[in-house]
Amino acid sequence: MIRRLQFHTPLTTISAVHHRLFHSNAANPSDHNPPATTPDPITLVNPSHLLRVCTILYQQQDSPESRLHTSLSRCDFQLTHEFFLQICNKFPYSWKPVYKFHKFSQTQTFNHTPVTLNKMLDVVGKARNIDLLWDLIHEMGRNKLATDKTYKIAVKTLASAREMKKCVEFFHVMNGFGYGYNLSTLNKVIETLCGCKLADEAKHIVFRLKECIKPDGFTYKCLIRGFCDVGELVEASRIWNLMVDEGFEVEIDGIENMMDTLFKTNLFEEAMKLFQSITDLKLSTYRLVINWMCKKGKLGHARKVFDEMRERQIQPDCTTLGSLIYGFLSKGRIREAYNIAESIETPDITIYHGLIKGLLRLKKANEATNVFREMIRRGCEPTMHTYIMLLQGHLGKRGRKGDDPLINFDTIFVGGLVKAGKSLEASKYVERVMNRGLEVPRFDYNKFLHYYSNDEGVVMFEVMSKKLREVGLFDLGDIFQRYGEKMATREKRRDRSNCNTCI
Numbered sequence: 001m002i003r004r005l006q007f008h009t010p011l012t013t014i015s016a017v018h019h020r021l022f023h024s025n026a027a028n029p030s031d032h033n034p035p036a037t038t039p040d041p042i043t044l045v046n047p048s049h050l051l052r053v054c055t056i057l058y059q060q061q062d063s064p065e066s067r068l069h070t071s072l073s074r075c076d077f078q079l080t081h082e083f084f085l086q087i088c089n090k091f092p093y094s095w096k097p098v099y100k101f102h103k104f105s106q107t108q109t110f111n112h113t114p115v116t117l118n119k120m121l122d123v124v125g126k127a128r129n130i131d132l133l134w135d136l137i138h139e140m141g142r143n144k145l146a147t148d149k150t151y152k153i154a155v156k157t158l159a160s161a162r163e164m165k166k167c168v169e170f171f172h173v174m175n176g177f178g179y180g181y182n183l184s185t186l187n188k189v190i191e192t193l194c195g196c197k198l199a200d201e202a203k204h205i206v207f208r209l210k211e212c213i214k215p216d217g218f219t220y221k222c223l224i225r226g227f228c229d230v231g232e233l234v235e236a237s238r239i240w241n242l243m244v245d246e247g248f249e250v251e252i253d254g255i256e257n258m259m260d261t262l263f264k265t266n267l268f269e270e271a272m273k274l275f276q277s278i279t280d281l282k283l284s285t286y287r288l289v290i291n292w293m294c295k296k297g298k299l300g301h302a303r304k305v306f307d308e309m310r311e312r313q314i315q316p317d318c319t320t321l322g323s324l325i326y327g328f329l330s331k332g333r334i335r336e337a338y339n340i341a342e343s344i345e346t347p348d349i350t351i352y353h354g355l356i357k358g359l360l361r362l363k364k365a366n367e368a369t370n371v372f373r374e375m376i377r378r379g380c381e382p383t384m385h386t387y388i389m390l391l392q393g394h395l396g397k398r399g400r401k402g403d404d405p406l407i408n409f410d411t412i413f414v415g416g417l418v419k420a421g422k423s424l425e426a427s428k429y430v431e432r433v434m435n436r437g438l439e440v441p442r443f444d445y446n447k448f449l450h451y452y453s454n455d456e457g458v459v460m461f462e463v464m465s466k467k468l469r470e471v472g473l474f475d476l477g478d479i480f481q482r483y484g485e486k487m488a489t490r491e492k493r494r495d496r497s498n499c500n501t502c503i
Helices: 047-059 065-074 081-090 095-105 114-126 130-142 148-160 164-176 183-195 199-208 217-229 233-245 252-264 268-276 283-295 299-311 318-330 334-342 349-361 365-377 384-395 409-419 423-434 445-451 455-470 474-502
Strands: none
Touching: 047 065, 047 081, 047 095, 065 095, 081 095, 081 114, 095 114, 114 130, 114 148, 130 148, 130 164, 148 164, 148 183, 148 199, 164 199, 183 199, 183 217, 199 217, 199 233, 217 233, 217 252, 233 252, 252 268, 252 283, 268 283, 283 299, 283 318, 299 318, 318 334, 318 349, 334 349, 349 365, 349 384, 365 384, 365 474, 384 445, 384 474, 455 474
């Protein structure tokens, strides 16, 4: 009999509140905030009017401007800021219908706000129409409607298209419109670029603008993180040295980014040397090292670092303990892993994931499912990752094969692809399965759960749960039943939200 975990986790309920804010505070152009512009009150958009206007824009996007404007004028719709945003949402990657509608709005009593113009700029940027993007940037600058978001959208688009000369020129152009050279805005742009793995482009911009905008420690920290994310340790080290030479102190998160990259590239000794050189060690640093040591199977090293952390009076969090639990389980030391888990008064999902992942590695899928049941009973809500781990543990990487189509996951997966409109992917999958000379691709549980996270999925999971229990797969039946209940609850919340919006 599998031992039950004596966890005592309080049930917490978290409610999320979504707000839509329109900023209309008057400010000086150098702060990159536009002058006061009062947007329309948020009004509901008539779906039939929206569909009709979108149909005209799509069908007549290549028609003469006068003919398109005449057709749109005949439509009885109210042009509001919300309506314009909805038009942009309907054509997220097609600049022509959105821009044509923008030209039409200029003939009406309609004043753009930074929100609407940034939305249109984003669509034009995704469509990679650099010439039109450049014209819109000048238009927004002249009208004093550019914001920090304008900078991020414009530079990200130009950098992605390798228009590096325009990236630098953009800051000079905006300075000419009275916005000035602002370090805070530059840092936001560099942070955005590095987050999109455009570290080289970000570095080029920083060094080209160095005479106009002197970078600070945050700028260099973003660049270090960006180069670490793309695995360019040599360049990250150069930025590090330059940062130190200019008198800036490397903060702990920058050091942790470097250590994380060294661990990822299997440079374990170099990462540990960097770790040992840190004087003011914090919990986040210990957590990083212990997590990687447990992943690499260096449990002895992890335990030493953990003991050192306790000697320094640093209390471990659940994430650190979850890594240790997984490390002990991966080495078959089940008793020690459970002792750690049972000593935690308020375990969170990372503790349960450490137990489930470790038990599945030991091929103890049934015991992992018992942890899953205990997790739910204690009020800790599983995530998509929890279900994916359990399905892989019970069914394997390729999915379950069976004569009954209800428990043949190849059939279910292909059906999900077709219903999701992925017919080409479904055809390729079937061709590989039929051709025995080719290796069947790995079953993708992420796609499987994603494609069935809808109304049809609620019914499918319910049917699957019953069928799996009929063939004796009770653990799998419980997993599918729970996921189906989760989807049903989500659909009810979504319907309730839609009803409240319509009121």
